[in-house]
Amino acid sequence: CNQVYAFEPQQMTYYSLCGSVALSNIQNINCIKYGLGSENQIGIQTLNIVSDDGGGSTLHGGGDNNTRVLKTENIEVKTLDRFNITNISFIKMDVEDNELNVLRGGLKTLKNSNYPKILFESNTFNESLFNFLKDLKYNIIPINGVNNMFLASI
Numbered sequence: 001c002n003q004v005y006a007f008e009p010q011q012m013t014y015y016s017l018c019g020s021v022a023l024s025n026i027q028n029i030n031c032i033k034y035g036l037g038s039e040n041q042i043g044i045q046t047l048n049i050v051s052d053d054g055g056g057s058t059l060h061g062g063g064d065n066n067t068r069v070l071k072t073e074n075i076e077v078k079t080l081d082r083f084n085i086t087n088i089s090f091i092k093m094d095v096e097d098n099e100l101n102v103l104r105g106g107l108k109t110l111k112n113s114n115y116p117k118i119l120f121e122s123n124t125f126n127e128s129l130f131n132f133l134k135d136l137k138y139n140i141i142p143i144n145g146v147n148n149m150f151l152a153s154i
Contacts, residue, residue: 010049014033039105051070058098059077081109092118138153140152
């Protein structure tokens, strides 16, 4: 990759990301401390942190019924389109059930980048997300060996 844009809104996970990039002396990774979402999510939002390692943190409630929120953090959310990133060849998303909103906020970016491949997580069958991608002419391919990862490709 010529450039990597890594969006991480959670403070401690963001610091870990930046530290790992610095210690690895990798020059082409841009760490960006914003969450991504749709137009109606722009602004300060509450992130529900459900684990000490930051995994599973979500804008949508506290995760599943068995998960309790350990703490919350206010984060800033922007749309992907607001960053005017061009020539994207691959997107990897793990945004805890906010994938559809991220894609809605990145429609211009997707179009201008010729609809890049998208690797995404979906822990339950998210019909609206899958239909949204299919409407954009993406084929959705399950990733072998895991039951919650998919590749969307034109």
